[in-house]
Amino acid sequence: MARVVIIGGGPGGYEAALVAHDLGAEVTVVDRDGLGGSAVLTDCVPSKTLIATSDVMIDMTAAPELGINFEDPSGDAATTIKVDLGTVNARVKALAAAQSRDIEERLSRRGIRIMKGVGRLGKGAGAGGGQVVATAPDGTDQALDADAVLIATGAHPRTLPTAQPDGERILTWEQVYDLTEVPSHMIVVGSGVTGAEFASAYLSLGIEVTLVSSRDRVLPGEDADAATVLEDVLTRRGMHVLGKSRMESVTREGDTVTVTLTDGRQVTGSHCILALGSIPNTQGLGLEEAGVQLDDGGFIRIDRVSRTTAPGVYAAGDCTGGFMLASVAAMAGRIAMRHFLGDAVRPLNLREVSSNVFTSPEIATVGVTQAQIDKGEEIAEIVRLDLAGNPRAKMQGVRDGFVKIFARPGSGTIVGGVVVGPRASELIHPIALAVSANITVDQMAASYTVYPSMSGSLAEAARRLHHVD
Ligand SMILES: Cc1cc2nc3c(=O)[nH]c(=O)nc-3n(C[C@H](O)[C@H](O)[C@H](O)COP(=O)(O)OP(=O)(O)OC[C@H]3O[C@@H](n4cnc5c(N)ncnc54)[C@H](O)[C@@H]3O)c2cc1C
Numbered sequence: 025m026a027r028v029v030i031i032g033g034g035p036g037g038y039e040a041a042l043v044a045h046d047l048g049a050e051v052t053v054v055d056r057d058g059l060g061g062s063a064v065l066t067d068c069v070p071s072k073t074l075i076a077t078s079d080v081m082i083d084m085t086a087a088p089e090l091g092i093n094f095e096d097p098s099g100d101a102a103t104t105i106k107v108d109l110g111t112v113n114a115r116v117k118a119l120a121a122a123q124s125r126d127i128e129e130r131l132s133r134r135g136i137r138i139m140k141g142v143g144r145l146g147k148g149a150g151a152g153g154g155q156v157v158a159t160a161p162d163g164t165d166q167a168l169d170a171d172a173v174l175i176a177t178g179a180h181p182r183t184l185p186t187a188q189p190d191g192e193r194i195l196t197w198e199q200v201y202d203l204t205e206v207p208s209h210m211i212v213v214g215s216g217v218t219g220a221e222f223a224s225a226y227l228s229l230g231i232e233v234t235l236v237s238s239r240d241r242v243l244p245g246e247d248a249d250a251a252t253v254l255e256d257v258l259t260r261r262g263m264h265v266l267g268k269s270r271m272e273s274v275t276r277e278g279d280t281v282t283v284t285l286t287d288g289r290q291v292t293g294s295h296c297i298l299a300l301g302s303i304p305n306t307q308g309l310g311l312e313e314a315g316v317q318l319d320d321g322g323f324i325r326i327d328r329v330s331r332t333t334a335p336g337v338y339a340a341g342d343c344t345g346g347f348m349l350a351s352v353a354a355m356a357g358r359i360a361m362r363h364f365l366g367d368a369v370r371p372l373n374l375r376e377v378s379s380n381v382f383t384s385p386e387i388a389t390v391g392v393t394q395a396q397i398d399k400g401e402e403i404a405e406i407v408r409l410d411l412a413g414n415p416r417a418k419m420q421g422v423r424d425g426f427v428k429i430f431a432r433p434g435s436g437t438i439v440g441g442v443v444v445g446p447r448a449s450e451l452i453h454p455i456a457l458a459v460s461a462n463i464t465v466d467q468m469a470a471s472y473t474v475y476p477s478m479s480g481s482l483a484e485a486a487r488r489l490h491h492v493d
């Protein structure tokens with residue numbers, strides 16, 4: 025029986041463990057912090073649970089327009105509804121812990137061995153087999169023989185020597201769930217996906233928010249039109265967005281946090297979240313000794329079937345960089361195990377990955393991007409339809425957002441798209457399906473959508489690119 029040892033129990037690791045077990049391997053997962061990894065315990069699941077609360081707040085704030093008034097005679101929901109952050113965060117933590125337990129039970133039930141501890145490559149690793157050394161919390165080492173090893177150790181928040189979290193008012197995204205009091209003014213530094221999501225969530229919870237963005241617009245990596253819509257909405261709702269503003273340092277005195285920018289300006293608030301990106305957890309794993317190459321950022325180099333440069337050592341997820349998403353980590357882990365165990369394997373295709381920024385409005389994307397089309401790297405026709413013209417959107421009081429479809433000229437094959445709006449994460453799926461199944465705009469235009477529905481805008485956009493009458 026092939027022996028597989030997996031270091032790291034996040035989506036990259038635990039999904040791989042399930043596949044390897046189903047394919048007949050003897051599987052051990054060595055994990056330091058808890059099954060589910062950062063995705064479940066500190067990153068993805070907690071942030072989306074917090075955002076579930078902030079989404080309800082947004083709906084409540086919009087209620088008067090739809091004819092619902094609260095007891096306050098002013099009818100201004102924002103002034104009468106208050107969030108209890110202690111309760112919200114207790115719910116967040118309980119839900120994350122429960123999900124981690126569920127995953128642990130799922131693996132244990134199948135007979136997958138779980139070892140709590142820190143793993144590293146040991147004797148013979150990188151030569152087509154070898155050992156993993158697991159150090160238990162009591163400090164004892166155990167050597168595990170493996171025919172293949174999967175490294176899925178994830179990443180951790182980046183901080184600066186001049187911006188050190190104190191866990192109370194200067195926070196990484198992992199520490200925000202310890203807050204029990206509502207911050208009076210949250211400064212979010214970094215306007216990537218993490219920064220934008222927290223800034224949007226706290227604003228929706230009724231908190232004053234300043235977003236320090238080093239670029240000229242928020243979400244520099246996302247569709248430019250989508251980022252512009254989001255920035256407009258956030259600014260309209262009262263967020264202070266400081267563009268082209270690079271943080272130099274963050275200091276705290278008593279209850280006041282001061283963010284100093286590189287041009288000397290200062291912003292003061294009650295709390296600050298550092299959302300400066302991630303550092304891969306690739307130190308102390310014995311990677312270099314085993315011949316596993318890292319890139320300049322310290323991420324593990326892998327090919328499309330998750331092989332590292334060392335025979336018998338695979339890697340998946342955030343420790344490999346690229347698309348740092350739970351879904352991609354899970355797929356790369358599964359692919360690694362299928363490859364090692366000789367099952368049919370489809371190499372990772374990042375073209376098919378759909379992702380979502382859980383701001384309000386949400387921004388969902390898949391496939392080819394407009395930036396690639398504008399640069400001439402991809403040839404595609406573009407259609408954009410604003411949701412403001414959609415009947416369902418009008419009924420629901422939705423004014424901001426759009427759908428965009430990219431299709432090959434001639435064949436009309438859909439190669440990508442963007443949705444900005446409420447629940448864009450759900451609305452992107454027909455486009456994602458179209459991209460992975462090579463569906464054309466003609467086929468999408470011919471499908472029935474419910475009337476009235478937001479998805480009607482997808483079919484309408486496809487009709488605009490319809491080639492055959
Ligand atoms: C704030 C935030 C929100 C996010 N939201 C989303 C989202 O909505 N959707 C989405 O798809 N993605 C989201 N992501 C990204 C997602 O969380 C990551 O892509 C995902 O966690 C990667 O999974 P992983 O298995 O590679 O690593 P992780 O989830 O980080 O798991 C790695 C595990 O390895 C363990 N480990 C590390 N070193 C060792 C060692 N030496 N020995 C043993 N164990 C070790 C760690 O303790 C951890 O348990 C978000 C990220 C952040 C920061």
Ligand SMILES: NC(=O)c1ccc[n+]([C@@H]2O[C@H](COP(=O)([O-])OP(=O)(O)OC[C@H]3O[C@@H](n4cnc5c(N)ncnc54)[C@H](O)[C@@H]3O)[C@@H](O)[C@H]2O)c1
Pocket residue numbers: 213214215216217218219221236237238239244245269270271272299300301302346347348349379380381382
């Ligand atoms: N919804 C989701 O799926 C989700 C949510 C969060 C994160 N993620 C994933 O995690 C990965 C990392 O995203 P992220 O946003 O954490 O990191 P990021 O690296 O994408 O963004 C960090 C931002 O901080 C800025 N920054 C760095 N130093 C700064 C300074 N001194 N002053 C001001 N700004 C500074 C950078 O310019 C950058 O824009 C992404 O790949 C993303 O896909 C996904």
